Amino acid sequence: MNKNLLSDRWKNPYLLLLGIIILSAIPFPIVDHLHKSLSSEIDRSSYLLFHNITEFFSIVVSLSIFGVCWFTYERSKDNHSLFLGTSFLAIGLLDFMHTLAYSGMSDLVTPNSANKSTQFWLVARFFNASIFLASAFIYSKNRHSWLTKANLLLAVLCFVGATFVAIIFFPSYLPATSIDGIGLTQFKKVGEYTIILILSFATIAYWKRWLQTGESVILYYLAAFILCIFGESVLSVYHSVFDEYNVLGHIYKVLSFCIIYKGTFVTSINRPYDQIIETNLKLQEKMLEQERAEEKILQSLREKETLIRELYHRTKNTLQIVRSMIVLQAADFPTNEELQVVVKKTEDRIQAISLVHQMLYATQDLSRISVKQYINQLFSLILDSFAVPKGKVTLNEDVEDRFFLIDTIIPIGLILNELITNSLKYAFPRERNGIINISLSQGGPQQNFSLHYSDNGIGFPEDFDFRNQYTLGLKLVYGIGELQMQGRVVINNDKGFNFLLEFPDNLYRARV
Known part of the structure; x- marks a missing residue:
């Protein structure tokens, strides 16, 4: 049922993805025109408000993805969702640090700067792209010794902690990503291109997986990756953390995270219920088949019972005919007392057997009769x-x-x-x-x-x-x-x- 979820809504998934690519490309010339038309940056206080809203929204979505995948794992047993969801805990925490380290915000331990926030951003996006690529090779029912909730959570917290310590306390050991008055460094641009390349590989890997498995939920991830690629492309060319390209990049990010949340929600929440519904439908179908089979069996049993009752009835009648014939034959020798005695005994014996078939014909059980009832009736017949x-x-x-x-x-x-x-x-x-x-x-x-x-x-x-x-x-x-x-x-x-x-x-x- 879940396998064709998107295919039922959109008859052609290829057109769906092509449409997303076209829609994602449309804002590029618009933003480029605005950037050339506007000689100054966006007001810093206004941009900071926008940035905080989009980032905190992304953080909430990331933590929601983590929560959905983490707390539904015991029911869904979906290792792909667990791996992806736990990774989004790291993404949410890194984005939170990026937001607090942004220029214009209160200092996060050490003085905030464009370089500091960009370093958190670059690490988060690189981790994000790498996780997307790795998750393409983890299937729902994969069983790996390392793929446990405890191991994943420990790895995420260690990575986030190491990143925080490195950027906050040892910035001189890290390459610069943004220089005031100059803009993005070459390292930052190469880093964005590397992230785009990794996202492209992730898109190809998921595309192949979709062709192999037909899992419609993969289309959510493909759509999100396309938006991420466009977002990283925009963020590789901005000149200031307060310009229009940065705004567009954050919008792409919010949209991609929402689509990923939808995909993880489908696999972790909807899919188990879809499977339950599908199982119930199959059970109902089997129950109907079983009812039809039972009806055929009951019909056959009724026919068999009717046949057996008719057989008992005919046997009883046949015995009575034999008994009558013997009596009629004996009537030709009324003076032969010895013959009359033999006939009388034979008649009684036939009557004892005939009574059994008479009682079987009248009972529900076609193989047993009450011995108590039989003895009483036999005694009455012999007395008569x-x-x-x-x-x-x-x-x-x-x-x-x-x-x-x-x-x-x-x-x-x-x-x-x-x-x-x-x-x-x-x-x-x-x-x-x-x-x-x-x-x-x-x-x-x-x-x-x-x-x-x-x-x-x-x-x-x-x-x-x-x-x-x-x-x-x-x-x-x-x-x-x-x-x-x-x-x-x-x-x-x-x-x-x-x-x-x-x-x-x-x-x-x-x-x-």
Whole structure:
């Protein structure tokens, strides 16, 4: 988002920079004409006021650049802005010394002079240009051991302190930059040309960086460098610190600093927020994609659920058809009692399986049903099947309300169907009322399930061997309990009929 910030405002950055160059060049002939037309310097008191206003404005901008880059670094982690911003602390302090050392101001420790203030100016501009050039090779995410806040601050303060001591206390060791009555020295002019050359190199370096990265914020720096070059060009030809060229040079400086402040503000303040906005937009887009994907998945699940419910419904109907066909076929042999018994048992077994599919069709979970609800419904169906009078046989169930997979509930249903059927047929003769007890719990070291079944019927003879019987019912009970459910079956004849099935919890896994 930030990458095309300026490109969105100005469609052609080349025209933008060309326009800045043209606008910066226009004041030159105007000031030159004024300088030739006016035979005297600008009033010193008026110029001093102008100079102080522009310099203090530049100082405030420099310190603002430092503050913005310094205090937002923890969030932005922009090493380029940190390097440039900390350097502007030195520029602001040097400009402050230049302002206080200006001719006409109260003495700064030693007598003020044009040479003294110009020396501070030249050092500040040389440092400024060098920093611009160096910063072109420092990128936002560069990691250097020396590029830390503490190191940069220490280097800046040491440089500013050394400059202050050298110019204030050892001026004789430094080359003169301005001589009263003569104007700028050759050293000052060469120094300005050197600064212009460094700024030109910085402009070229940033131009190449812009072509490589496309970072639109670089256009701010390029515009500022152009203004700095024009400003230094003006200040290399003035004759007095109070003439028109000096005024124009300070105006260029103020404008360039404002543009640099804008650039650092964009990178340190706006860019993190732009990145947050861009990230939020991407997150919103991903969320929309995820919502669309979830909707497709939900639609697919709904279709799958509908299909599975239809499958359960058809399975139940198919079982009922098979059951009806068996009953119809058996009706052709009404006198064959043995056949009628087999058909009745088969019918009950089919009904036990069909009940599972009926309950699955009616529940939200397509793979599990409540074992408690299933046992109660199965018991009622078997009572209705045998036309047992109401109240003659009651169910006393103590079943934990658990949900079992279809693979587990069908074997349990087949076993209970055999047990309940046998109790109704043999345990309660004549008018004897009966009680059937069914319980299901989980416990023990291995957390196995225990299915208990008992009745208070007449029971079996004491010498009755359940395991060695050849009836299909008992074979089903033992076969399902021990082989299919990998459990342990225990049957005894103590005070009626007692049955125990222990089976593991991890027999099957859900498939839907």
